Amino acid sequence: MIKDNLQKIKASISEEVAIVAVSKTKPIADLQEAYDAGQRIFGENKIQEMAEKFEALPKDIEWHMIGHLQRNKVKYMAHFVDLIHGVDSFKTLKEIDKQAKKHNRVIHCLLQAKIAKEDSKFGLSFDAIEEIITSEELATLENISIVGFMGMATFTDDQQQLEAEFDALKQFFDIQKVKTVRANCALKILSMGMSGDYPLAIKNGSNMIRVGSAIFGSRNYIA
Numbered sequence: 001m002i003k004d005n006l007q008k009i010k011a012s013i014s015e016e017v018a019i020v021a022v023s024k025t026k027p028i029a030d031l032q033e034a035y036d037a038g039q040r041i042f043g044e045n046k047i048q049e050m051a052e053k054f055e056a057l058p059k060d061i062e063w064h065m066i067g068h069l070q071r072n073k074v075k076y077m078a079h080f081v082d083l084i085h086g087v088d089s090f091k092t093l094k095e096i097d098k099q100a101k102k103h104n105r106v107i108h109c110l111l112q113a114k115i116a117k118e119d120s121k122f123g124l125s126f127d128a129i130e131e132i133i134t135s136e137e138l139a140t141l142e143n144i145s146i147v148g149f150m151g152m153a154t155f156t157d158d159q160q161q162l163e164a165e166f167d168a169l170k171q172f173f174d175i176q177k178v179k180t181v182r183a184n185c186a187l188k189i190l191s192m193g194m195s196g197d198y199p200l201a202i203k204n205g206s207n208m209i210r211v212g213s214a215i216f217g218s219r220n221y222i223a
């Protein structure tokens, strides 16, 4: 099942689009099944759960933290996390930098942009993102690297609205991509699209999709 789902998704998208298999709430056996089918990037939204799965599974997996970050827990993943999608403050970047330094690593980060019209979604305004990536202080953070942006669209069936939200972030990304010159900020990744909206996200410029239920089946509770 998991293998078929993965193959179906892969067959429908360009090879240039990376698939993050969002495995939150799913048992190790399900992740192993995806791994055996060739999947190497997994996304989780709880640090403790991700750390447990990291311990249990093969070490060539790339672990992505996709959830909202609690700063005091960054230390529990700093030794292994590959990409943090949900960075939405300079303070958090500083904490990631501090923890990464302890392990002599550089942790890749995406700044989360608020593109949804709902109040419940976290994220930075485009102005706030620009402020961070142009700030003098960013240059002092040697153990983080900002490699792109992440966005979550409104939970709606309105295709036009979804498209407008994805497109707005893509336009902003393209402008910032050529403007940023810092050693620790090179924008390459645009993480947009989930099970329900990834085809539209890709059409609007996404090159990394975060897919959970379309691979692993629906989750028993909202996570």
Ligand SMILES: *Cc1c(COP(=O)(O)O)cnc(C)c1O
Pocket: 022, 024, 045, 066, 067, 152, 193, 194, 195, 196, 210, 211, 212, 213, 214, 223
């Ligand atoms: C859970 C989650 C996903 C995956 O959601 P599906 O609808 O199951 O594909 C993607 N991104 C984030 C940030 C999530 O929390």
